[in-house]
Amino acid sequence: MYRRALLGGALAAPALLSIPVRAQGAITLNGASQFNDDHVFTRTLVRFEELVKQHYGKPVNFVLHKNSSLGLEKQYFEYMAQGRAVDYAIVSPAHMSTFSRAAPFVDAPFLFRDLAHWNGVLEQDLFKPVAEEVEKRARVALIGYAGGGVRNIFASRPLRNLAEIRGLKVRVQGAPIWSRTFQAAGMSPTVIAYNEVYNAIQNNVIEAGENEAAGVEQMRFFEVAPNLAMTQHAITIRPLCVSVASMQRLPNDLQAAIRRAGREAAAFGRQAESTEDGQKLEALEKAGRLKRIEFTERAEMKRMVDPVMAAYAKEIDAEGILNRINALTS
Incomplete structure (x- = not known):
């Protein structure tokens, strides 16, 4: 068991967050969102927390840092790749191009015929090769796909x-x-x-x-x-991401709960965003x-x-x- 100590919660803190601290009690995972409580991405991450707790069935704490208090999505992805500051977040595929040339393709224009086609692509996990490349090279796991805004x-x-x-x-x-x-x-x-x-x-x-x-x-x-x-x-497609370094420090049953919750929370996010659009x-x-x-x-x-x-x-x-x-x- 370990605990991440979030010191100050501001942008000055990330360097201090790279060292996991062992403490008594439950594991604590830190998430990040650019938006407030009302935004669908924030609500999706809250749903993710609820589902992890439900599937894991043991004590685990979540701290979700909202309103860009830990920077923007580009920084979240960098932190997750480095195994520090941010354990989970929703990130645009455009910010993954350093590690995978194909990543921005996930969000390219004129790729889908309609929402039904888009849903089918995600349900059949056709972007799995991109996710595997990102996980291997960036050490960030894409555990679900949120999004759903039609442009x-x-x-x-x-x-x-x-x-x-x-x-x-x-x-x-x-x-x-x-x-x-x-x-x-x-x-x-x-x-x-x-x-x-x-x-x-x-x-x-x-x-x-x-x-x-x-x-x-x-x-x-x-x-x-x-x-x-x-x-x-x-x-739009917005992957729900988790740091592989963070995951590897967790018990196997919690890792399984996180991956399951990622798929389910992302499906919730897709439904919410496509409906609200x-x-x-x-x-x-x-x-x-x-x-x-x-x-x-x-x-x-x-x-x-x-x-x-x-x-x-x-x-x-x-x-x-x-x-x-x-x-x-x-």
């Missing part, structure tokens, strides 16, 4: 089909695959800092951006781009803040992008994963 294009004008998005000046994320795929679909993508998108649309530097409902709501993008084209071009859009539309617009050529857009995705998968040695994803019926 659409918010724009200053209605966008209903491929003709109307041709040449669209749209902000995309910095990863190259985003620019490549949006360009293949006929748009004119550009990388702009997230906190500059609102002003860029307001000043006609760009016409559109892309995000899930929570981002559109939080950043008030609907004020400058009230037309939401339902392209459903991406569905639609609810947020409905509330915004009812309030007259945005208008959801059917995008009638979504399948054709994906066909235009598929060759780019295939080339990208080959580039990062993920061809086998992409083939299995594309072959999966939903």
Whole structure:
């Protein structure tokens, strides 16, 4: 049995947290979240704690550090890889690219046909090769997949089909695959800092951006781009991670409980986020803040992008994963 002593709970503390301290009583595990109690990621981690205790049936303590008190997801992953400060957290795949070239592929655009397809991919564990590589090289275990936010294009004008998005000046994320795929679909993508998108649309530097409902709501993008084209071009995946170094210090039955709880808590998170995503859009539309617009050529857009995705998968040695994803019926 061991206990991690969290000294101060602030960013100055991580160096001190690298030394496990043996103490009387239950094991204590430290988690981290960038968000407050209401956010689905925080709620998923709380559910994880509850399930571990339920499956383990013996004393074990959890301390969840919220509101970015231990930094951001990138730092959480680094701490878990080093076996210090953070034992468990939800982390974007983009922050794993140092250890696995294929990791960002988990969250790539135009990968899934719809939510049913996305769920099927996760249920069949088709990203297992990526998880195994991350666990081997980074010593961080991906024990479940949360996420479920569907990303659409918010724009200053209605966008209903491929003709109307041709040449669209749209902000995309910095990863190259985003620019490549949006360009293949006929748009004119550009990388702009997230906190500059609102002003860029307001000043006609760009016409559109892309995000899930929570981002559109939080950043008030609907004020400058009230037309939401339902392209459903991406569905987020956020792995629930645990430090392998932390796990190896635990009894075998607790390790088993953690892995089981990770799968179940992540399923809870997926259900919650995918459900709330639609609810947020409905509330915004009812309030007259945005208008959801059917995008009638979504399948054709994906066909235009598929060759780019295939080339990208080959580039990062993920061809086998992409083939299995594309072959999966939903």
